[in-house]
Amino acid sequence: MSGNMNLTLKVWRQKNDKTRGKFITYQANGISQDMSFLEMLDVVNEDLVRKGEDPIYFDHDCREGICGMCSLHINGRPHGPKQGTTTCQLHMRSFHDGQTIVIEPWRAAAFPVIKDLAVDRTAFDRIQHAGGYVNVNTGGVPDANGIPIPKTVADEAFESATCIGCGACVAACKNASAMLFVSAKISQYALLPQGQTERYSRAQAMVAQMDAEGFGNCTNTGACEAECPVGIKLTNIARMNREYLNAKLFKEEEAH
Amino acid sequence: MSKSKQVLSSSLGKKLIMSLTGLFLCSFLVVHLIGNLQLFYNDQGKAFNDYAYFMTHFTPIKIISYLLYTSIVVHAIYALVVTIHNRKARPVGYAVYRGSENSAWSSRNMGILGTVLLVFIVTHMSNFWWKYHNDSVPYVEYRTDLKTNQTTVTELVAGEFTEYVSYVDNEVEVIKAKDLYKQVAFAFKEWYLVAFYVLGMAALSFHLIHGFKSAFQTLGFDNRKYIPIIRFLGIWIFGVVIPIAFAAMPLYFYFLK
Known part of the structure; x- marks a missing residue:
């Protein structure tokens, strides 16, 4: 599956809750607007794995919007820019070519970071x-x-x-x-x-x-x-x- | 720990205190506004000064006024405690946070608005309350002929007369009182004080547009029949009418007196 969107991702990378995290910039190229946000991250991760780098760790399970496992604070809002949807049901057509997307974990003392974008709920x-x-x-x-x-x-x-x-x-x-x-x-x-x-x-x-x-x-x-x-x-x-x-x-x- | 202490130290209990003190302060605003509307009477402050004496010397009102000062302090302290707790709940903040897309500006800035109001209250009380209670306000005498309803006003030299009196003698009503009205007129000749009061009332407006309805939500009041009334009161009475009426007072003295 390939598409025509090229995106810049600023992703929060953190080894565990004992270490400090930081933003790392990745390019997501050839993204289809029919992909879900998580599928877009899958594409980025496959690329990272091919290069021998540590893939981005994020929570997901059913990918049908019913389990509550996916999270992600996307461009300043939980589950991205749309209302009434989970991240797995958020599609890349909600973004535009060339856009920079900032991806952060849920921020709360009660939700310590497990790794990268996954938090302990x-x-x-x-x-x-x-x-x-x-x-x-x-x-x-x-x-x-x-x-x-x-x-x-x-x-x-x-x-x-x-x-x-x-x-x-x-x-x-x-x-x-x-x-x-x-x-x-x-x-x-x-x-x-x-x-x-x-x-x-x-x-x-x-x-x-x-x-x-x-x-x-x-x-x-x-x-x-x-x-x-x-x-x-x-x-x-x-x-x-x-x-x-x-x-x-x-x-x-x-x-x- | 006693049970009542448990309630007050819980997250919901702290908000209960915020809600009750806040609503009490709202009820005070209504009384304060109605009383202060007498500043607009064209009687050289007779009604206002008489009212000021009553409000500072009638025992039940004095008790309520001390409750009021306590409420302001408790409301501010609990706000601080709750805010510190809230900060601790998110030690690492977001790099990007678009609060404007999911909530109203006033609801996210209650602490800032409240701080402006606290500074306003301190300034306001030092301008009038402190001066009134510490004899730095001159006395004035009103003689009203009850047959013709004509009033003559005489300023009394400071220190010469220090007792409130009100009596009717030979069809002439005599009132000698502290001239708080003059102090008000004097204070609101300063443009920066007028500007600060208008700013304070703008903060009051935004604070109450969110705060009034929020207090009822905290109390658990969500009846569908009455919530529209609460929302209406919160926005139009406490958010618009009351702040504008209060802000009109310094503007009236600055521009029209």
Whole structure:
């Protein structure tokens, strides 16, 4: 596959989280505009391997926009210049011939660099482990209308549950805050009947873990919502605040 | 650690403090503006000076004013604590960061706007509050004939008279009070002070366009029926009407008095 685009890439190269990184400039020649951004990097890497150099390390898995594994801060924005897309679904037609593209990893203290453009996002896993689950056995698929929940509320829970945990919200936030992610995970259970048992302990545990991981605070800029590849809404953060403050200030002492 | 301390030291708890103190300061702005509109009365400051005495000597108002000073300090300190924490959350910054493509300018610059406002508040209080409380403001006497509603104004020499009085004697209302109005008129003859006040109000506008609605978001208020009202109030009342009305005061004294 060859094309007609020649690009200049400034790529962040870093051996590991103990060493300092720096930008290295690469030429990406003969790029087709039908390639995805990751395929463009594959082409560059093949070239590097041929030359006996260390290929650029970046995260990817499904390349279908559903796994949340790909990342990359491209020209100042997570997942590149388009809204509502992951890097694997970003195509080179969004760029033009001769363009310089700056590629950086997600920048956050809670996301240490593993190598080059790949960061360690297990902080998200630990937040999930702290409370992002239900203890009741939910059994098999229930009958339609078997669960006492209005369709609109079920839809809202589903929308929150579409979070793929890619970390673009943290990357986009000027404070490296993880609130959009955490609020989506809290919301999806807080809205559903099955999630009620641990509703308030969950909000407290997940927020405590989020703080312990060293994420920043929320300034309500809305950058996370704008950059989220699956469109998680800012209202989730309002709900998380409500759940947490309600839990801490009232619900915790309600049982006698 | 007690439970309430846990709340206040958490990320969401700190923002709760920011939100509550911020909204309290917003409510103060409304009262402060309504009171200060008396500067526009064409009565040589009679209503304004009388009001200034009431605001500084009525006990419930005094209690609220100390709550207000506390709120300003707490709001600023928590802002600093939160900002330091936020900086630590991203030790290595981006080489390229296009914040303007995903968020509003005001929302990304609340710290700068807030710092301008803090400098403004300190200047503002030293201009008027400090002088009023430290007897560097002259006294003035208003004699109003209640039959004809004619007012005569006499300046009292500094040091000659230092007690507020208000009484009606023989159909003549007499008020002797500190002439804060004159101090205002005097201060706003300086172009640089007028410019600084207008700049301060511009900062207030941008700070509240983001801050007012943001405070409700932090409190977890996201009701679809009422959020449009909050947004309207935040932009048009707190972001436009209030800052413009305040900025009109120095401009009025500089250009029209």
